[in-house]
Amino acid sequence: MLETMLRLQQRLNDETNGEGWEAGLTRQGKRIDWRRCIWLEAAELVESYPWKHWKNIAAEPDYDNIRIEAVDIWHFVMSEALRLNRIEGDGEIASLAERIATTPEYRSFAEGEGERPDDLYEQIAVVESFVAALFRREPIEELTARFFDVARLGALDLPTLYRLYIGKNILNRFRQDHGYKEGSYLKEWNGREDNVVMQEILEAEPGIEPDALYRALEEAYPGT
Template sequence: MLQANQAQIMLQLQDNMNAKVNPDWLATRSPFLRAVVIEGAEAIEHHGWKWWKKQDCDLEQLQMELVDIWHFVLSELLLQENGEHAPAQAHVFAHIDETSLEFDGNTWQFSELNLLEKLELLIGLAAAKRTSIGLFSALLADCQMTWVDLYQQYVSKNVLNFFRQDNGYKQGTYRKVWGGREDNEHLVELMLDLDATSLSFQDDLYQALHQRYSQSK
């Protein structure tokens, strides 16, 4: 289960990342839930949904899409709470064990939905400017992830996001595909070779990304 200190760390990291992209991010009020819609659709693509052809589920990339979604959910929670971390954290723990929700005139029981149906519900909620921590928790379980797994992968992706910004992502000069693969794929590979519980994990991962990115030029 998610620990209070882990929730605090993720909220702080997300605040820092948003501020790096835009120091006035709270006032700008970017459409974070629109990003959840897009990331949810990408998650469906990684799972496979086309009934007219054979498709294999890419579980690692599907998990990474959930991590991306969590970035935007955290951002939306912080936005709703005017940047205050404590109430945003309280919201997470107040709803993390919910097993159903009311939406579009229906009661949706998460246990009765498969993974694709849960992703569709997530997209629908986000399009309606809503979030559900309970639904996200159910998605984690379907993707064979615990909240501890999410925490470790979130920290890893946060490092990648900082790396992207430091290498021209906002200016359009960063190459998202290098060495013949997307940077997300490089991240998954590199993080497996490092100790995610180490105090130097963030720095070690950043340096590993920097070295591989430099060698690909």
């Protein structure tokens, strides 16, 4: 599952930014900063908590959104891992997957061990610890280890992370192929957001393959 996700992320980045994006530039010459992407998504995750003392702090955290934000963060964590592996490692995705998979944190996450803290401020501290590792420019293994702590906040396990990642990855590919950058893409599909349609397909067919999911999105897209 880990290697499949890394390969799909590589493909998405190649198609979206152009091959050679690991050097830090898109095909149009625009700078790429995956770590900035990560901490901005992490900030959006924190906004799912009722942490603001001037508002209703008795409200429940929005765990559904925390789960989705964690999956979005995972896209960027893998992108940074792929970049570093191309620059500092051997560039092989299989060996990158092995590096991550042999860490104790990954094995614990894959085996469903560990739980999120009960206190919401302790949960927020988990995100802050992850961002701190990001700013310290920690290596791939440390960055992914701290991410798995964040993933647990949304009650994610490896199969759920995989399923949601596959869905969002293919949807992102579909968006790019249907005019997302040009502004012609339709995000509302007959009164429903594309995210909702994608999740409905996943729920109806939990084991759907990536290419089959793409075809299902194509069939559901307005005007096709």
